[in-house]
Amino acid sequence: MGLTVAVDLRGGDLGPQPLIEGIKRFLAETEDVEVIAYGLQSDAPLATGVHRLFFRGCEEEITTHDKPTQAVKGKKNSTLVCGIEAVKSKEAYGIVSPGNTGAVLTAAYLLLGRIKGVKRPLLMAPMPTLSGEPFVFGDLGANADVRADFFPGFAILGRVYYELLFGKENPSVYLLNIGEEEEKGRQLVKEARELLDAYPWFKGYVEPHAVWEGGYDVVVTDGFSGNVFLKTAEGVSHAVTGVLKEEIMRGGIMSKIGALMLKNAFKEMKKRFDYKTYGGAPFLGVRGLVMKMHGRSDADAAYSAVKALYRLAKGDIVGRIEERIESGGVRSG
Amino acid sequence: MGLTVAVDLRGGDLGPQPLIEGIKRFLAETEDVEVIAYGLQSDAPLATGVHRLFFRGCEEEITTHDKPTQAVKGKKNSTLVCGIEAVKSKEAYGIVSPGNTGAVLTAAYLLLGRIKGVKRPLLMAPMPTLSGEPFVFGDLGANADVRADFFPGFAILGRVYYELLFGKENPSVYLLNIGEEEEKGRQLVKEARELLDAYPWFKGYVEPHAVWEGGYDVVVTDGFSGNVFLKTAEGVSHAVTGVLKEEIMRGGIMSKIGALMLKNAFKEMKKRFDYKTYGGAPFLGVRGLVMKMHGRSDADAAYSAVKALYRLAKGDIVGRIEERIESGGVRSG
Numbered sequence: 001m002g003l004t005v006a007v008d009l010r011g012g013d014l015g016p017q018p019l020i021e022g023i024k025r026f027l028a029e030t031e032d033v034e035v036i037a038y039g040l041q042s043d044a045p046l047a048t049g050v051h052r053l054f055f056r057g058c059e060e061e062i063t064t065h066d067k068p069t070q071a072v073k074g075k076k077n078s079t080l081v082c083g084i085e086a087v088k089s090k091e092a093y094g095i096v097s098p099g100n101t102g103a104v105l106t107a108a109y110l111l112l113g114r115i116k117g118v119k120r121p122l123l124m125a126p127m128p129t130l131s132g133e134p135f136v137f138g139d140l141g142a143n144a145d146v147r148a149d150f151f152p153g154f155a156i157l158g159r160v161y162y163e164l165l166f167g168k169e170n171p172s173v174y175l176l177n178i179g180e181e182e183e184k185g186r187q188l189v190k191e192a193r194e195l196l197d198a199y200p201w202f203k204g205y206v207e208p209h210a211v212w213e214g215g216y217d218v219v220v221t222d223g224f225s226g227n228v229f230l231k232t233a234e235g236v237s238h239a240v241t242g243v244l245k246e247e248i249m250r251g252g253i254m255s256k257i258g259a260l261m262l263k264n265a266f267k268e269m270k271k272r273f274d275y276k277t278y279g280g281a282p283f284l285g286v287r288g289l290v291m292k293m294h295g296r297s298d299a300d301a302a303y304s305a306v307k308a309l310y311r312l313a314k315g316d317i318v319g320r321i322e323e324r325i326e327s328g329g330v331r332s333g
Numbered sequence: 334m335g336l337t338v339a340v341d342l343r344g345g346d347l348g349p350q351p352l353i354e355g356i357k358r359f360l361a362e363t364e365d366v367e368v369i370a371y372g373l374q375s376d377a378p379l380a381t382g383v384h385r386l387f388f389r390g391c392e393e394e395i396t397t398h399d400k401p402t403q404a405v406k407g408k409k410n411s412t413l414v415c416g417i418e419a420v421k422s423k424e425a426y427g428i429v430s431p432g433n434t435g436a437v438l439t440a441a442y443l444l445l446g447r448i449k450g451v452k453r454p455l456l457m458a459p460m461p462t463l464s465g466e467p468f469v470f471g472d473l474g475a476n477a478d479v480r481a482d483f484f485p486g487f488a489i490l491g492r493v494y495y496e497l498l499f500g501k502e503n504p505s506v507y508l509l510n511i512g513e514e515e516e517k518g519r520q521l522v523k524e525a526r527e528l529l530d531a532y533p534w535f536k537g538y539v540e541p542h543a544v545w546e547g548g549y550d551v552v553v554t555d556g557f558s559g560n561v562f563l564k565t566a567e568g569v570s571h572a573v574t575g576v577l578k579e580e581i582m583r584g585g586i587m588s589k590i591g592a593l594m595l596k597n598a599f600k601e602m603k604k605r606f607d608y609k610t611y612g613g614a615p616f617l618g619v620r621g622l623v624m625k626m627h628g629r630s631d632a633d634a635a636y637s638a639v640k641a642l643y644r645l646a647k648g649d650i651v652g653r654i655e656e657r658i659e660s661g662g663v664r665s666g
Binding site: 129130141145185186207208210211212213221223224225227228232233234235237238239243246247248250251257258259260261265268269272 | 474518544546551554558561564569570571572573574575576583584590591594596597598602605
């Protein structure tokens with residue numbers, strides 16, 4: 001048998017049903033993998049009778065209202081903690097969860113620990129662009145306070161992630177900044193740049209409006225700015241389409257007919273800018289593969305997330321990161 | 334005679350012509366104001382024969398390639414420096430410039446100085462929302478490195494600006510953060526919150542996706558995060574509409590007819606999210622009114638910027654800020 005990966009069925013806004021749907025769709029098209037689903041006992045009927053899907057019933061779930069550290073330490077029999085224990089014991093290569101982001105990161109950090117040589121694990125995800133070539137971006141929020149010496153590690157982790165996700169070698173790395181000239185930006189960014197300048201794959205600063213054009217492979221920043229970037233992008237794409245809808249409704253019958261004719265274009269646009277298309281965000285740098293999928297994940301999003309989990313597991317992302325860190329971040333072959 | 338305000342005709346990407354157009358349009362609808370335009374000698378013909386528009390010819394211009402401090406100190410006869418000198422000597426109440434942002438801020442800071450009691454001036458601008466009620470947001474990038482004790486000043490300046498811009502009293506203030514719970518965010522944000530909690534108008538954290546819904550009056554953050562927020566918003570709104578256009582072109586004849594029928598809706602949406610509708614961004618906290626308009630400002634943008642300049646001048650924003658700082662940030666009347 002090939003690979004085993006795990007899915008946490010609990011903690012998402014839509015409950016376990018759409019996640020099971022996504023897993024089924026994934027299993028139907030992928031042969032060499034088994035999935036273990038961690039749910040509450042009552043979820044068992046959802047997961048029965050599916051080939052290569054195994055169900056584990058747990059006693060409790062961690063909710064969005066739980067305080068991360070308290071929840072991880074207190075709820076030992078939660079779906080999340082049991083699932084991450086399975087990654088620790090190598091029963092599963094990795095896990096994806098739709099739950100409380102703080103709890104997912106805390107459980108991964110506390111139960112699995114850091115990969116030797118990694119100063120701080122970070123949360124990364126792929127982002128769509130106008131050119132159609134996505135970039136990977138992080139830290140999305142795991143480290144709100146950072147030091148400059150975290151950045152080479154962020155960059156090295158991002159490069160391995162990019163290679164496995166897109167199958168492309170030797171990606172370039174950029175540092176997010178509020179100007180392109182060397183003297184621009186805050187002190188932290190200038191210090192990080194000095195350290196990154198030692199690597200041949202580091203290409204300098206990029207600004208937050210330029211990345212969407214495409215052509216940047218890996219973009220790193222601190223977890224505060226990264227989360228501002230992510231949430232601003234979500235808010236603005238929602239607002240722009242919302243205002244457009246409002247104006248269409250206000251525009252009378254011609255406008256509504258026009259909107260019908262554009263239905264496909266809207267759908268394609270939504271798809272290209274939708275997190276559902278891109279799957280989950282891995283917490284890179286811990287000793288095991290742990291991914292977060294969106295809290296509002298439906299079957300499409302769950303399908304993409306399990307597929308991304310599988311791809312990274314198949315490429316042995318944890319082993320690749322260990323190798324790369326040992327070799328000092330420069331590719332050996 | 335009423336008010337005099339100044340416009341720097343140079344430093345913008347489109348040259349002086351559209352700025353003159355915008356000024357003319359503004360003067361045609363506003364009686365109690367005179368405008369002084371600072372241009373190169375060769376711009377004189379553009380500005381002749383317009384009632385209440387006075388032209389001053391200068392010898393040089395500061396470009397986007399100039400280093401701010403060097404340019405401000407070295408180009409004493411530039412349109413920007415001459416214009417800000419006119420604000421200093423009270424010949425004009427305030428000035429708006431499309432030029433090099435760094436140079437505009439540096440010139441304002443060096444030539445005018447800070448208002449007593451203001452720790453750091455900041456750059457603010459209004460932002461559109463889904464509800465239609467804009468919020469004012471800053472720092473947009475004047476202070477990349479900040480301390481927590483700058484924040485009460487940022488908030489007080491933002492409140493005066495909001496009141497004059499929208500004619501509404503007692504605006505609420507929010508601090509941008511990557512979570513709403515008290516324990517979320519970076520150290521700086523937590524420290525800033527402790528200081529802001531002393532003011533009755535401070536309402537807590539807001540996240541970067543939530544602000545676009547509306548209902549927040551003044552939102553403050555550090556200049557690095559603020560610039561990331563601004564540039565991400567610009568990049569994403571551009572990318573979303575860009576992808577939609579691409580999908581329309583790809584969609585065949587029905588799709589193109591649909592797009593024609595939606596032309597008005599697109600136009601209205603663009604208008605609502607366009608910086609051109611909202612005019613310039615004032616550098617608040619210096620002893621004079623200095624505004625930056627977009628480098629790509631066309632006649633519409635220039636018109637809005639001069640109108641905003643006039644409104645803030647008419648409300649004596651500098652005097653109001655001085656009063657408010659003296660009273661400790663709490664409104665007297």
